[in-house]
């Protein structure tokens with residue numbers, strides 16, 4: 001089983017290129033199911049989840065080619081409408097094929113993705129909205145079967161600004177009859193990227209990036225032959241934290257500052273210097289980081305996907321920091337592993353109290369989910385001695401070439417088979 005070995009104590013200095021966004025790529029690849037003809041999507045990160053999504057599309061009958069960060073997806077002859085359980089179980093974002101399959105073919109059978117380490121992850125908001133658009137939804141054999149001859153536009157009100165539900169409904173409504181309005185929609189940059197891709201294919205979507213999205217259904221979508229997904233804001237935020245905690249000086253290239261407003265605001269509040277330069281965003285830290293109080297919120301609030309990384313940053317900051325996780329019900333799995341490295345963290349429900357300790361000590365630790373795994377890597381960068389992070393398949397789902405990128409910045413880190 002591969003693991004990552006790190007010797008802590010190195011300052012990170014240099015520049016790093018931010019890869020394409022996993023959470024923008026996955027819905028855009030699913031959206032290719034809406035289009036008869038060959039789409040070309042580029043700036044795809046080389047990640048397990050992207051590979052899995054392409055596998056799902058292939059199982060449904062799409063013709064797929066992938067090389068050098070681009071994928072050619074031709075969904076002209078889709079012959080199946082059921083996503084395979086073994087792939088859905090590996091990656092819950094497979095549920096994003098439901099909207100496109102239903103809209104274009106009138107049928108979708110998707111295994112219920114089940115929960116994961118960070119929570120139950122239900123899809124009730126997705127299903128309720130699809131029903132309101134006219135779909136008949138039945139459950140059987142652990143699967144959701146949705147059928148509908150033609151979806152009809154509706155005014156929809158989400159109980160929570162679910163990212164996945166907003167994406168599924170935007171895709172489904174693109175080919176529905178009439179107008180769909182999503183109230184309380186998610187506003188993440190990945191939603192905007194998906195809407196841009198769909199509009200480039202001939203959809204009629206406005207309001208993406210706000211909490212009210214309007215989709216006017218069209219007859220048919222056409223292939224998009226040169227789409228580049230946006231940079232990964234969570235990867236960028238992660239390298240910002242890495243620069244800050246190692247008292248480094250790192251230039252992040254290819255990242256979009258405005259996607260990280262809440263993260264940068266918190267870094268600056270902690271005393272980190274973040275400056276925009278012609279070639280990218282520079283993050284540097286010299287003095288003492290100050291304690292913080294953070295509450296994760298739907299975008300544009302502080303992102304839940306950056307919570308674990310900031311917790312690592314707070315472990316050696318003198319004083320008390322508070323982190324409230326309001327998006328997922330169980331996203332503190334990294335706490336126990338950080339405590340094994342000497343952190344002093346108390347968890348009470350959705351709130352963690354972090355009392356800064358003078359230093360962390362390297363140890364063998366186990367990752368439990370994607371963002372927890374990278375938080376443990378960050379902890380290894382600042383811990384005294386050696387750290388070994390196990391179960392790094394979680395890491396490979398979301399961080400492209402992480403040990404190469406960190407080594408290039410001066411970290412002592414390597415993958416050990």
Ligand code: EPZ
Pocket residue numbers: 022023024026093119120121122123124125126127160161162163164165186304305327328329370371398
């Ligand atoms: C997306 O997950 C991201 N994944 C997550 O990133 C991210 O943490 C999350 O949005 C929030 O920003 C992808 O984009 C592939 P949600 P998603 O639907 O769509 C509840 C990562 O590390 N909910 O906004 O699943 C749900 O239980 C991953 O890259 C319902 O109750 O997130 C959760 O508590 C982790 N019913 C909250 O809403 C529903 O039908 C947010 O879920 C849907 C969601």
